[in-house]
Amino acid sequence: MTRxxxxxxxxxxxxxxxxxxxxxxxxxxxxxxxxxxxLKSFRxxxxxxxxxxxDRAKAILVAFSDPTTQAVAKAEGKGASGAxxxxx
Amino acid sequence: MNYIEPHAHMVSRTTDDYxxxxxxxxxxxxxxxxxxxxDRSSPAGFYDYxxxxxxxxxxxAAKFGLKHFCWLGIxxxxxxxxxxxxxxxDLVPAFLGRGNVLGIGEIGLNKNSRNELRVLERxxxxxxxxxxxxxxxxxxxxxxxxxxxxxxxxxxxxxxxxPERVIIDxxxxxxxxxxxxxxxWAGMTLYPETKATPARAIDILERYGSERLWLNSACDxxxxxxxxxxxxALEMKKRGHTARAVEQVVFANPKNFLSQSPHFRIE
Numbered sequence: 001m002t003r004x005x006x007x008x009x010x011x012x013x014x015x016x017x018x019x020x021x022x023x024x025x026x027x028x029x030x031x032x033x034x035x036x037x038x039l040k041s042f043r044x045x046x047x048x049x050x051x052x053x054x055d056r057a058k059a060i061l062v063a064f065s066d067p068t069t070q071a072v073a074k075a076e077g078k079g080a081s082g083a084x085x086x087x088x
Numbered sequence: 089m090n091y092i093e094p095h096a097h098m099v100s101r102t103t104d105d106y107x108x109x110x111x112x113x114x115x116x117x118x119x120x121x122x123x124x125x126x127d128r129s130s131p132a133g134f135y136d137y138x139x140x141x142x143x144x145x146x147x148x149a150a151k152f153g154l155k156h157f158c159w160l161g162i163x164x165x166x167x168x169x170x171x172x173x174x175x176x177x178d179l180v181p182a183f184l185g186r187g188n189v190l191g192i193g194e195i196g197l198n199k200n201s202r203n204e205l206r207v208l209e210r211x212x213x214x215x216x217x218x219x220x221x222x223x224x225x226x227x228x229x230x231x232x233x234x235x236x237x238x239x240x241x242x243x244x245x246x247x248x249x250x251p252e253r254v255i256i257d258x259x260x261x262x263x264x265x266x267x268x269x270x271x272x273w274a275g276m277t278l279y280p281e282t283k284a285t286p287a288r289a290i291d292i293l294e295r296y297g298s299e300r301l302w303l304n305s306a307c308d309x310x311x312x313x314x315x316x317x318x319x320x321a322l323e324m325k326k327r328g329h330t331a332r333a334v335e336q337v338v339f340a341n342p343k344n345f346l347s348q349s350p351h352f353r354i355e
Binding site for chain 1: 123165168198199201202203204205227228229230231232233237238260261262282287288291326327328
């Protein structure tokens with residue numbers, strides 16, 4: 001597809017999602033209380049959106065990922081939060 | 089358009105879903121053994137589940153004209169209890185001869201723990217010993233990249249495992265290349281929030297080619313869509329892919345991989 005055709009197909013959807021991200025940040029920052037590692041990770045991932053880079057989706061997925069390489073001693077629960085929490 | 093749903097947890101779905109999938113052109117559905125949403129308390133619970141997958145569910149699917157196949161094993165969410173897992177693994181060989189069993193799956197990692205790795209290695213050993221295909225679940229979200237690397241290390245270290253007989257599921261932009269570079273197949277799961285969307289899955293197809301990729305819904309008891317594959321086929325058409333290219337991804341590819349099992353037969 002041409003760039004024009006892709007814009008016709010996806011621009012409004014991407015615009016909507018970008019505004020949702022902005023509104024999410026506004027909402028979280030209006031709220032009282034401490035933030036946590038997820039918001040820090042989110043902010044750290046945002047610069048990957050800007051500029052004329054390639055592989056933005058991959059870069060953002062990597063930014064949220066556990067960068068360590070060894071198996072952990074024990075599974076603490078079953079769920080995932082979406083952002084890696086550094087062990088203290 | 090005919091398609092194959094290569095990963096769906098139909099025990100969690102209603103007959104309405106079977107009907108809608110049949111109406112959308114589904115020719116066969118493949119069901120990996122998975123976590124029920126709660127931990128089973130004994131191997132007997134798994135024995136009953138494996139019986140359900142090999143006896144009851146094929147009959148339910150057949151009422152809608154669908155062929156039903158399954159994969160057997162213990163999922164990584166219940167692998168922290170190694171004793172239980174080993175007892176469950178010991179149950180599997182007795183089921184492998186049943187007519188709808190395709191191989192060992194879905195096995196893999198969840199939180200990338202040592203016990204999960206140990207159970208994964210046991211199940212890879214089981215697959216090698218019985219010459220079975222392997223379907224691998226990769227972890228969720230922040231654990232996926234590390235888990236995929238650990239899983240690939242286990243599989244690559246066993247010379248008996250032919251890469252073309254392994255499908256690594258739930259790949260995304262940061263893991264697909266790792267898998268394809270090893271010569272294995274890669275599955276893209278279409279989830280509303282936590283895995284790939286139709287648009288992103290098609291991006292991956294356009295970038296990496298469709299030779300060893302397939303699409304699945306992995307529909308289960310959570311938020312998921314049993315029609316995600318045909319909806320993505322429609323999106324592919326909107327993106328200008330030919331009917332033949334769509335058919336390759338949603339039918340020919342899973343058929344080619346799954347036909348490595350002597351039990352997989354569809355018209």
